[in-house]
Amino acid sequence: SSGINAEYGASVAELLSLALFILIDIIVFASALYYCEMDVDGTKFDSILSACWWAVVTVTTLGYGDMIPQTTLGKVLGTLCVFSGILVIAFQMPIMVAKFTCTFMQNTSEYSGPANEEVSYDSDEIEEVDEETMIMGGAHPPLGIPDSIHEDREKC
Numbered sequence: 737s738s739g740i741n742a743e744y745g746a747s748v749a750e751l752l753s754l755a756l757f758i759l760i761d762i763i764v765f766a767s768a769l770y771y772c773e774m775d776v777d778g779t780k781f782d783s784i785l786s787a788c789w790w791a792v793v794t795v796t797t798l799g800y801g802d803m804i805p806q807t808t809l810g811k812v813l814g815t816l817c818v819f820s821g822i823l824v825i826a827f828q829m830p831i832m833v834a835k836f837t838c839t840f841m842q843n844t845s846e847y848s849g850p851a852n853e854e855v856s857y858d859s860d861e862i863e864e865v866d867e868e869t870m871i872m873g874g875a876h877p878p879l880g881i882p883d884s885i886h887e888d889r890e891k892c
Contacts (some may be wrong), residue, residue, distance in 0.1 A: 747835050754828040765817040768789035770809040779806065779888055789843060795821030 766787035779786045780803045790803040794817045805811050818846040 747832055747839070750832040750835055751826065753833070754825070757828065758821070761795050761817070761820050762788055762791040765795070765813060765820070769805060769810055769813050769817075771803055772807050772813060776806045781805075782874045791817060794818055795824070797821055 767784050769790065770781050770784045770787040773779045773787075781790065788801075793803075794814060797818060799818075805814050869888050
């Protein structure tokens with residue numbers, strides 16, 4: 737339990753950054769859409785605050801359909817808002833995942849041994865396998881922690 741809290745705690749800056757970018761996205765698109773739709777009769781975008789609801793739903797790609805832009809420029813803004821939301825989230829996710837993974841690997845007792853620990857095997861333990869058996873899943877690699885995990889842990 738304390739390990740999971742450490743991973744979340746280490747990612748607070750990234751989460752706040754994501755929230756800030758989403759908030760900026762919502763405010764910009766809500767304001768722009770309000771000014772595009774304010775002169776349309778029967779519009780549901782009667783304030784920037786009501787347009788914020790539409791922007792939240794659109795940026796997060798939920799798309800309830802309860803508020804729909806009527807003007808061509810409003811529809812173009814709606815399309816840009818969807819793509820902007822996807823990009824904002826997509827650009828932040830790898831950063832958050834990398835930070836979470838590094839913290840997780842540092843706090844997990846399973847990988848607490850020295851980095852780049854050599855795993856040695858007796859040649860009698862490793863069976864000779866032809867390529868077709870490997871492809872079909874008939875052979876199992878020797879157990880141990882792959883070197884790539886140790887290398888990743890050193891990068892953290």
